[in-house]
Amino acid sequence: MSATDILERPRADYRRITVEPVTPVIGAEIGNVDLSQPLDPRTFNxxxxAIRQYRVIFFRDQQLSNDALKAFGRNFGPLTPAHPIAEGLEDHPEIWERTIDEYRVRRTHNDTLPPGRTPPRDYKGWHIDITFVANPNAYSILYGVEIPPYGGDTLFANLVEAYRGLSPQIQNLIDGLQAVHRTSGYDFGRERKPRRDGRATGPFVSLHPLVRVHPETGEKLLFLNPGTTSHIVGLKERESQALLDLLYGEVTRPEYQVRFHWRPKSLVVWDNQAVAHAGPIDYAHFELPRAVRRITTAGELPKGPDGFTSRPLEGDLFNVLG
Known part of the structure; x- marks a missing residue:
């Protein structure tokens, strides 16, 4: 679905919720629903x-306990552990709480990379969640617990539009390519403590198609991660880096983006199979308290246009909690 499709397509007949698009390409505000209560099938449909049409959706003024947050997330599928490397909350292992202090620590580890790795280009934190595993999560859900009055915004980009914006010649070039995704320098730089659940903490390495076919819509989209995608298989190093830089530039074009300004009790749901995000985008200058909680739902092995299916090269799959 292109931006033109969204503009020309008749709006869905929403009867249970309100849907207000934020941009023509990506993002919509959803209202008239209380996510702390069980959702009937028609409302959830x-x-x-709305997610299929706008890729990322925003809810305001949602009073959610940890149990209510998880109950809402299960509508989208089985929940995963909080993260392949980091642990979740002790009483809620599906929930990953992030504070601004963790981003400040991240800056101190930016130069800590495993042997043979060169520092990635600075693309201001843009990424798709956990692509260093072979089966990244399908949906990500983020809830604002402690939100400052300003700062800490999150950007989201439509990866389908980023692919469609390329010339047909470049599309043909990348449709059959694969890229290696690794745990990032930040992950390597952190002390990996044993997990309470006994899961391995990495390192993780996976081989993914450079172009992914969306498992629900059949659309093609760019599938790469600054700082996690190390190289394109079969290309010389300079060729690989030049092509990755070109594609990163497309992913981060402003016309494919929406910017979300958080307020307390805001909740965001995005299709991690079709959306990249960056945030909090100003953490390097940020001093105010900020905390969010994230849950993710199980995803499948990505497939490329040529039928190539992602596979792990090192580390386990991102399996759901048993």
Whole structure:
């Protein structure tokens, strides 16, 4: 679905929720729903339709306990552990709480890379969640717990539009390529403590198609991660880096983006199979308290246009909690 498709396509007949697009390409505000209560099938189907159309959706003024957050997330599928490397909350292992202090620590580890790795280009934190595993999560859900009055915004980009914006010649070039994704320098730089659940903490390395076919819509999209995608298989190093830089530039073009300004009790759901994000984008200058909680739902092995299916090269799959 292109931006033109969204503009020309008749808006869905939403009867249970309100849907207000934020941009023509990506993002919509959803209202008239209380996510702390169980959702009837018709209401949830409208929420799913909004995600298919706008890729990322925003809810305001949602009072959610940890149990209510998880109950809402299960509408999208089985929940994963909080993260392949980091642990979740002790009483809620599906929930990953991030504070601004963790981003400040991240800056101190930016130069800590495993042997043979060169520092990635600075693309201001843009990424798709956990692509260093072979089966990244399908959906990501982020809830604002402690939100300052300003700063800490998150950007989201439509990866389908980023692919469609390329010339047909470049599309043909990349449709059959694969790229290696590794745990990042930040992950290597952190002390990996044993997990309470006994899961391995990495390192993780996976081989993915450079172009992914969306498992629900069949659309092609760019599938790469600054700082995690190390190289394109079969290309010389300078060729690989030049092509990755070109594609990163497309992913981060402003016309494919929406910017979300957080307020307390805001909740965001995005299709991690079709959306890249960056945030909090100003953490290097940020001093105010900020905390968010994230849950993710199980995803499948990505497939490319040529039928190539992602596979792990090192480390386990991102399996759901048993």
């Amino acid at each position: 409208e929420i799913r339709e």
